[in-house]
Amino acid sequence: MAHSLSRGVSRLALAAVLGLCALPASAADRVTTPLAEGWTFFHGDPEGAETAAFDDGAWTRVSVPHDWAIPGPFDIKARAGGAGGFLPTGIGWYRKTLDVKPPGPGRRIYVELDGVMERSGVWINGHHLGHRPSGYVGLRYDITDFIKADGRNVLAVRADTEHAPSSRWYAGSGVYGKVRLIESAAQHVEQGGAFVSVTKIAGDKAVADIAVDVVNDANRAAKAGIEVVLRDPAGKEVARGAVPAVAIDPARTETLKLSLDIASPKRWDLATPNLYRAEIRVTGEGGQGLDAETVPFGVREAAFKADSGFWLNGRNVKLKGVAVHMDGGAVGAAVPMDVWRQRLAALKAQGVNAIRTAHNPPSPGFLDLCDQMGFVVMDELFDQWNVSKTPGDYHLFFSDWHKRDARDMVRRDRNHPSIVVWSAGNEIHDTAYPVQAKAALTSLLNVMHATDPTRPVTMGLFRPNVTGDYQNGFADMLDVVGQNYRENELIAAHKQNPARIILGTENSKTRTSWVAVRDYPAYSGMFLWTGIDYLGEADRSGWPNIDNPAGIVDRTGALKIVGMQRASWWSETPVLHVVRNALPAAPPPSSDGAGPAPALPTMVAVATPPPKVAVFDDWTPQDLSPHEETIEVYSNCASVDVSLNGRWLGAKALPADASPRQWTVTFAPGEVKAACRDPGVKLEDVLRTAGKPARIELIAESDKVGTGFDELAFVRARVVDAKGVVVPSADDAITFQVSGAGAFVAADNAAPTDHAAFASPTRKAWQGKAVALVRGAGEGGSLTVTATAPGLVAGKASLKVVSDRAR
Numbered sequence: 001m002a003h004s005l006s007r008g009v010s011r012l013a014l015a016a017v018l019g020l021c022a023l024p025a026s027a028a029d030r031v032t033t034p035l036a037e038g039w040t041f042f043h044g045d046p047e048g049a050e051t052a053a054f055d056d057g058a059w060t061r062v063s064v065p066h067d068w069a070i071p072g073p074f075d076i077k078a079r080a081g082g083a084g085g086f087l088p089t090g091i092g093w094y095r096k097t098l099d100v101k102p103p104g105p106g107r108r109i110y111v112e113l114d115g116v117m118e119r120s121g122v123w124i125n126g127h128h129l130g131h132r133p134s135g136y137v138g139l140r141y142d143i144t145d146f147i148k149a150d151g152r153n154v155l156a157v158r159a160d161t162e163h164a165p166s167s168r169w170y171a172g173s174g175v176y177g178k179v180r181l182i183e184s185a186a187q188h189v190e191q192g193g194a195f196v197s198v199t200k201i202a203g204d205k206a207v208a209d210i211a212v213d214v215v216n217d218a219n220r221a222a223k224a225g226i227e228v229v230l231r232d233p234a235g236k237e238v239a240r241g242a243v244p245a246v247a248i249d250p251a252r253t254e255t256l257k258l259s260l261d262i263a264s265p266k267r268w269d270l271a272t273p274n275l276y277r278a279e280i281r282v283t284g285e286g287g288q289g290l291d292a293e294t295v296p297f298g299v300r301e302a303a304f305k306a307d308s309g310f311w312l313n314g315r316n317v318k319l320k321g322v323a324v325h326m327d328g329g330a331v332g333a334a335v336p337m338d339v340w341r342q343r344l345a346a347l348k349a350q351g352v353n354a355i356r357t358a359h360n361p362p363s364p365g366f367l368d369l370c371d372q373m374g375f376v377v378m379d380e381l382f383d384q385w386n387v388s389k390t391p392g393d394y395h396l397f398f399s400d401w402h403k404r405d406a407r408d409m410v411r412r413d414r415n416h417p418s419i420v421v422w423s424a425g426n427e428i429h430d431t432a433y434p435v436q437a438k439a440a441l442t443s444l445l446n447v448m449h450a451t452d453p454t455r456p457v458t459m460g461l462f463r464p465n466v467t468g469d470y471q472n473g474f475a476d477m478l479d480v481v482g483q484n485y486r487e488n489e490l491i492a493a494h495k496q497n498p499a500r501i502i503l504g505t506e507n508s509k510t511r512t513s514w515v516a517v518r519d520y521p522a523y524s525g526m527f528l529w530t531g532i533d534y535l536g537e538a539d540r541s542g543w544p545n546i547d548n549p550a551g552i553v554d555r556t557g558a559l560k561i562v563g564m565q566r567a568s569w570w571s572e573t574p575v576l577h578v579v580r581n582a583l584p585a586a587p588p589p590s591s592d593g594a595g596p597a598p599a600l601p602t603m604v605a606v607a608t609p610p611p612k613v614a615v616f617d618d619w620t621p622q623d624l625s626p627h628e629e630t631i632e633v634y635s636n637c638a639s640v641d642v643s644l645n646g647r648w649l650g651a652k653a654l655p656a657d658a659s660p661r662q663w664t665v666t667f668a669p670g671e672v673k674a675a676c677r678d679p680g681v682k683l684e685d686v687l688r689t690a691g692k693p694a695r696i697e698l699i700a701e702s703d704k705v706g707t708g709f710d711e712l713a714f715v716r717a718r719v720v721d722a723k724g725v726v727v728p729s730a731d732d733a734i735t736f737q738v739s740g741a742g743a744f745v746a747a748d749n750a751a752p753t754d755h756a757a758f759a760s761p762t763r764k765a766w767q768g769k770a771v772a773l774v775r776g777a778g779e780g781g782s783l784t785v786t787a788t789a790p791g792l793v794a795g796k797a798s799l800k801v802v803s804d805r806a807r
Contacts, residue, residue, distance in 0.1 A: 070332025080164035082539035089164035114177025163392030170536030172333020185290035186218035192411030268298030298417025309524035319525020321354030329555035330746035330758035337710035351570025359383035380423035427462035458482035460505035554750035578674035619687035637676035691721035695793035742783030776801030
């Protein structure tokens, strides 16, 4: 659902979708027209491409959102290198003919773009509307004065990633966000200008403070006021108010404010993400409608405390968070919301309750989903300030653009109840120069606090004891002191100054990291690096790697073994996963169950590197003869037992540090079964030895799929033996075909070194698995996905095609 009407849905259309009783209709209210289809695209920089007369007849026809780089090819010589996943970069042009005529008297027309990567330029009929270096900020331009009377107008957008790498991860290329036209009166809500905050909650009443920036884009003074209706999660009106029209000079903005009481508010929370809506209407002196915008918001109390960490609605909550980058795997940077919905659901199922947007603000729709699904969010603005991390990054523009970019980013996102803290930056290298760093942070804090005085600001400090951040006062400029990794350093910093509010802004996935955060009450929580495998940042591992496999779910949104273990530590419901650990069993717990028994003292301490992880979600080792194997179980159950081919191997209790339980056995083909033995809990997990590949099993994660850009379905292919057991060594080339009312979109297998194009319908299985993304077409009917591979019985899955509203 859109966060505001300025993102693609008219106020009346939104009300119709929701079944709400909207404010009275007016022909003068805002009209929003999505600009998704009918674009042309060219990879290159042809002279005159911004002009209306330019001939783009030979250009490629595309729709937006569009990431022109994700089709590839992967190339070891790519300018972005491993940072950009060895995918192409460069200059791309987009053009679209607009059938729009000059508006009536007192009306204006704007074009709004959610994301252009990067160094964007926008033109209408050859007139340059503006330039923006950052690819992570939303854009709005007034095109009224350049519209032709005949209605034939050409919008042109130039996107430039030629200076790669400018991000340390894959950021895509082109117009990767949604685009729309907005027509309203010259007196209207400024972009990001509607702010609803609920900071007064007591007993059975909350107070919503509404502030609306109304701008007058006319060439003469005019009067404007606002009317506001608040509706609860069911659409029922709960409050109404107005501010009378006031005079606004031309090219000036007035902030109109009012407060409305909400009786018996339904709180936004992790398990009950209730969303209210503020229907805001700008009215003229005679009460006529000039503009309208609807803002979802939440009623919730969020606070960080120095002695006890994070609190939500009066409950002390440990933030169990993950960092998430912007790409959607096979779809690149132009990510349909169903991809994010699937991924967020997978994370939530593992006990994740918080998201850090690494290291930039996400798409508006991503935050809508966090609101709707019950995650709290750290919204991060920058990865660089004045000191570079890559030659072409934002440090080139920080001094000139950071104030405007920070203001626009915060204004766009500040109504989301999911956001509980802002991050001004990640591992900012300016801190090696404290005077410079303090000046930059002061500038950002001034902007961010002025734009949103209701939330604290943190940042991910980078080795603060090396740069003296705790000694020179830099860390204490932050509302919440955030540090990446080195949990014991942050605990020591808190003990040194107990007034510090502390938060782990980036953390490893080791058990010791979690236990340090878990057992120190002042530690607000942690954000694992990372939640999801992401494209790029493969410069350290190098070719042929194209991604960073640091997630607890993979690029396809499938659960990884490291995520199974995390779920046993974080989930509030019973968890049980059994895996095969090819390493020798860990030492047994000490008598108190607190961990391994202490080693005997030695004369010389020798640093031994940890063994390479060799854990598998199968009972099919390459060597099927008798040999030693370790059965490992991840569970939060108090008692777990296992058996091998029906032979009971014993029960083990949950260690105090929640470490996995292990049983060393002599391998025999067959079945391993783990069971939770807690009273009232029936939970089992099984591993079986696989035979030879026999067929492809197709499993659609949903039985329905929509037809819009944001609508996708995941259809997972598994190569199985005659008994239906996944064959982990299978690498058959699977070809997906879609028939009926739909189309194939992309395929993936999560392999970090596979260079097949995501748009290819043929994909090798990796660890016996692959996935196809499909979309519906037309109204009604169904689509069928068929998966074939030489020598295997084909698999089929069918989905019903529905309209977006029907879902």
